Amino acid sequence: MDIFPEATNAEETLDPPDWADVGELSHRILDDAIAYLEDVRNRPVWCEMPAEVRAFFGAPLPRSPAPAADVYDDVARNVMPYPMGNIHPRFWSWYMGSSNFTGALGDFLAAIQGSNLGGGNHAAALMDSQVVNWMKEMVGFPVSASGTLVSGGSMANIIGLTVARNVKAGVDVRERGVGAMPKPLRYYASDQVHSCHRKAVEALGLGNQALRRIQTDAGLRIDIAALKAAIAEDREAGFRPACVIGTAGTVNAGAVDDLRALASVAAEEDLWFHVDGCIGALIAIAPKNRSLVAGIEQADSIALDPHKWLHAPFEAGCALVRDASQHRNTFAVTPEYLESTPRGLASGEWLHDYGLQTSRGFRALKIWMALKEHGVEKFGRLIDQNIAQARHLTRLIEAEPALELMAPTTINIVSFRHRLDGASEKKLKAFNTEIMLRLQEEGIAALSDTTVQGRHCLRVAIANHRTRRDDLDLLVAEMLRLGREIAATATLM
Numbered sequence: 247m248d249i250f251p252e253a254t255n256a257e258e259t260l261d262p263p264d265w266a267d268v269g270e271l272s273h274r275i276l277d278d279a280i281a282y283l284e285d286v287r288n289r290p291v292w293c294e295m296p297a298e299v300r301a302f303f304g305a306p307l308p309r310s311p312a313p314a315a316d317v318y319d320d321v322a323r324n325v326m327p328y329p330m331g332n333i334h335p336r337f338w339s340w341y342m343g344s345s346n347f348t349g350a351l352g353d354f355l356a357a358i359q360g361s362n363l364g365g366g367n368h369a370a371a372l373m374d375s376q377v378v379n380w381m382k383e384m385v386g387f388p389v390s391a392s393g394t395l396v397s398g399g400s401m402a403n404i405i406g407l408t409v410a411r412n413v414k415a416g417v418d419v420r421e422r423g424v425g426a427m428p429k430p431l432r433y434y435a436s437d438q439v440h441s442c443h444r445k446a447v448e449a450l451g452l453g454n455q456a457l458r459r460i461q462t463d464a465g466l467r468i469d470i471a472a473l474k475a476a477i478a479e480d481r482e483a484g485f486r487p488a489c490v491i492g493t494a495g496t497v498n499a500g501a502v503d504d505l506r507a508l509a510s511v512a513a514e515e516d517l518w519f520h521v522d523g524c525i526g527a528l529i530a531i532a533p534k535n536r537s538l539v540a541g542i543e544q545a546d547s548i549a550l551d552p553h554k555w556l557h558a559p560f561e562a563g564c565a566l567v568r569d570a571s572q573h574r575n576t577f578a579v580t581p582e583y584l585e586s587t588p589r590g591l592a593s594g595e596w597l598h599d600y601g602l603q604t605s606r607g608f609r610a611l612k613i614w615m616a617l618k619e620h621g622v623e624k625f626g627r628l629i630d631q632n633i634a635q636a637r638h639l640t641r642l643i644e645a646e647p648a649l650e651l652m653a654p655t656t657i658n659i660v661s662f663r664h665r666l667d668g669a670s671e672k673k674l675k676a677f678n679t680e681i682m683l684r685l686q687e688e689g690i691a692a693l694s695d696t697t698v699q700g701r702h703c704l705r706v707a708i709a710n711h712r713t714r715r716d717d718l719d720l721l722v723a724e725m726l727r728l729g730r731e732i733a734a735t736a737t738l739m
């Protein structure tokens with residue numbers, strides 16, 4: 247007897263009518279993907295999209311079906327040729343990693359398995375915790391610490407700063423909110439702090455003014471004496487100094503705060519010590535440079551970014567918290583529909599108790615597979631390699647009279663500009679911006695720009711396992727060529 251008589255083959259599904267067709271298309275996609283990466287060096291870093299490609303993205307909601315092969319052709323024609331460019335060996339804009347093939351396979355397999363990492367008793371959840379444990383080991387955190395994989399560094403910083411707020415609030419802030427705090431909290435960071443911290447303190451209800459930006463020294467590191475003075479001033483004025491954020495690798499110029507000094511200030515002043523290690527925490531695995539981040543292991547919480555120097559495909563960030571119970575107490579809630587059971591699927595740990603998301607993607611797999619394939623020591627050497635490349639570029643700039651270094655190079659970020667005799671700061675900015683835009687538009691290299699200590703400069707951030715020294719030699723040569731061309735012709739000068 248049929249228990250469910252209405253179940254017939256007439257019902258719809260998203261599965262293909264014939265899996266063999268899917269196989270053929272998938273093999274083609276895979277072959278194209280391999281060729282795409284194999285050939286990346288020979289393509290422009292970036293190119294502007296033609297009008298018809300822009301128009302393609304204005305097409306309306308599709309109502310009727312199309313063959314999957316046609317759908318892929320659309321992607322191959324309109325998406326794949328117009329990337330951001332960060333997988334290219336001469337992409338050095340802002341700060342991001344350059345992805346890797348095995349990690350991409352990991353993302354594919356994670357999506358095929360389709361597991362939700364909100365938690366539960368299944369293999370992906372164990373792997374998620376294992377990857378967090380590996381991150382703890384990389385930065386020298388104790389086994390007893392906890393952590394969570396999140397979308398990126400911004401989210402990882404929010405996790406750390408939220409635990410800091412709840413621990414230092416002086417009231418049950420989860421229950422009663424920031425309005426019930428006996429004293430307004432103050433957080434401290436250098437004036438080079440990443441903009442995500444502003445969003446974090448705003449979202450936490452503390453307000454932007456709660457984040458005091460402390461002046462930096464000549465090396466763009468937080469000035470410890472000025473920090474202590476600000477803390478004393480705030481106590482006097484009735485605030486509660488709650489948290490100091492050290493930056494291991496500032497986004498502007500790659501400066502690394504004195505983390506050991508910050509750890510002692512935090513201990514003396516009873517502050518939470520958070521490290522924004524989105525750029526530099528992983529220097530802890532680099533044999534030649536790890537001393538630069540000594541002291542990071544003393545933090546109460548750390549934000550780090552596997553999608554930067556571990557080159558995980560986006561997105562992958564990680565928050566670590568030394569005291570696991572403080573971490574859990576900040577986020578855990580157990581609604582009746584998510585209670586654990588003694589056995590079965592719901593008997594595993596609920597990983598959503600360590601952050602803001604409920605459903606979570608299987609981010610661990612792409613990190614895990616690349617780490618297993620290459621081993622952590624190779625990732626450490628690649629970090630050293632990028633730092634050595636930045637020093638090479640720094641020497642080229644110092645040896646070239648037409649170029650000027652604008653900030654000391656500490657790690658893998660080089661701030662510099664092209665000189666222009668007798669030009670004002672305003673003209674220098676226009677001139678250098680034009681060089682940067684032509685480097686992008688000619689597909690040669692992607693740099694970005696910033697302002698360091700009030701002066702505009704171009705910025706090369708080498709978090710790229712494909713970059714070679716001759717790419718940097720080429721950059722200098724092309725900058726000099728463009729400098730001559732622009733100086734000779736452009737009306738903006």
Ligand SMILES: *Cc1c(COP(=O)(O)O)cnc(C)c1O
Nearest residue numbers: 341398399400440497524525551
């Ligand atoms: C990149 C970065 C962030 C933000 O991380 P995302 O992964 O982009 O969210 C925060 N702080 C620093 C220092 C960074 O370099």
